[in-house]
Amino acid sequence: DIQMTQSPSSLSASLGDRVTITCRASQAIRNDLNWFQQRPGKAPKRLIYDATTLESGVPSRFSGSGSGTEFTLTINSLQPEDFATYYCLQHNAYPRTFGPGTKLEIK
Amino acid sequence: EKQLVESGGGLVQPGGSLRLSCVASGFTFSSWSMSWVRQAPGKGLEWVSYLSSTGTIYYADSVRGRFTISRDNAKNSLYLQMNSLRVDDTATYFCATGGGYGTWGPGTLVSVSS
Numbered sequence: 001d002i003q004m005t006q007s008p009s010s011l012s013a014s015l016g017d018r019v020t021i022t023c024r025a026s027q028a029i030r031n032d033l034n035w036f037q038q039r040p041g042k043a044p045k046r047l048i049y050d051a052t053t054l055e056s057g058v059p060s061r062f063s064g065s066g067s068g069t070e071f072t073l074t075i076n077s078l079q080p081e082d083f084a085t086y087y088c089l090q091h092n093a094y095p096r097t098f099g100p101g102t103k104l105e106i107k
Numbered sequence: 108e109k110q111l112v113e114s115g116g117g118l119v120q121p122g123g124s125l126r127l128s129c130v131a132s133g134f135t136f137s138s139w140s141m142s143w144v145r146q147a148p149g150k151g152l153e154w155v156s157y158l159s160s161t162g163t164i165y166y167a168d169s170v171r172g173r174f175t176i177s178r179d180n181a182k183n184s185l186y187l188q189m190n191s192l193r194v195d196d197t198a199t200y201f202c203a204t205g206g207g208y209g210t211w212g213p214g215t216l217v218s219v220s221s
Contacts, residue, residue, distance in 0.1 A: 034207050036152075043201055043211040044152065055209070087152055091207045094165040096142075096154035 002026055002090050006099035012107040013078055021073045021102045023066075023088035031067045032092035038101075039084045047086075048073065080106075109133045109210040111202050116215030123192050123219070129185040129202030129212055137180035140205050143187050145198035146214075153198075156187065157206060170196075192219045 003026035013019050023033065031051035036044040046055050048064035051071055061076040075082055083106050088099040115127040129141070140163075143155040156176040157165040164176055175188040185202050199214040 036208070038152075043213050044208070045211070046207070046209050049207055049209070089152075089208065094157065095167050096157070096206065098152040098154070101151045 001095055002029060002093055002097050004088055004090055004097050004099040006086075006088060006102050008102060009100065010103045010105065012105050014107045015078055015080065017078045018074065018076050019078065019104065020075075021086055021088075021104075023071045023073070023099050025069045025071075025090055025092075028068045029090045029092035032090055033064075033066070033071045034089045034091060035062075035064055035073045036087045036089065037082075037084050038087065044087065075104075078104075109204060111204070111210060111212035113200060113202055113212045113215040116200065116217045118218045118220065119192055120221050121192060121194055121219055124188070124190045125192065125217060127187040127189065127200055127202075127215060127217070129187075131183045131185070131204075134204075136178075136183040141178065141185045142203050142206065142208060143176065143185075144201045144203055144208065144211075145196075145217075146201070147195070147198040150198075155200070158185070189217070192217075194219050 005024045007022050033051045035048040038044040047058050052064045063074045065072050086102045110132045113129045140159040142157045145153050145155050158176045173191045177186045197219045199216050201214045202212045204210040
């Protein structure tokens with residue numbers, strides 16, 4: 001199975017800050033990596049698919065990069081609605097595996 | 108707009124059974140593969156099962172032999188039959204489209220407790 005790790009596990013930031021979340025795969029997964037945002041009590045929402053493609057309707061302050069085993073999600077100019085938990089997902093092979101999540105909190 | 112709505116969750120004793128349903132609208136359901144993903148209270152996301160439009164099925168090791176995924180394209184519905192439920196199956200269960208989970212339902216809570 002492909003193991004996914006994320007760092008940091010939690011992050012405190014201020015409105016307007018730029019933050020970066022890293023996701024690493026235990027083996028190369030090409031660009032088969034999606035990013036999700038989850039607010040408390042809600043279903044996850046896909047932000048980015050195939051490592052770099054922004055989902056329709058997602059603000060351009062979100063961006064993704066990487067391929068192979070290392071990937072990043074960057075959020076520019078944090079807005080109040082961005083404070084949530086973020087997960088990566090590898091969709092290269094079954095079983096599908098998610099990262100453990102990064103909780104983004106307001107400083 | 109693609110929409111998914113799950114139902115069928117509830118409280119069940121260990122060893123019991125439940126059948127979850129997911130009704131789809133706003134897209135050609137029969138053409139899409141579908142998945143179940145779960146989330147235990149306060150924990151992360153865990154993939155459970157996948158069913159392609161042509162019948163290919165995968166299960167997580169944790170549920171293989173106990174859970175069965177199926178679909179009824181005439182009813183735009185996806186199902187998850189859960190047998191021999193254990194306490195650690197307690198979670199909110201989400202259905203999602205495809206293998207990349209572009210659309211999710213709001214989830215249905217399954218609680219396994221005596």
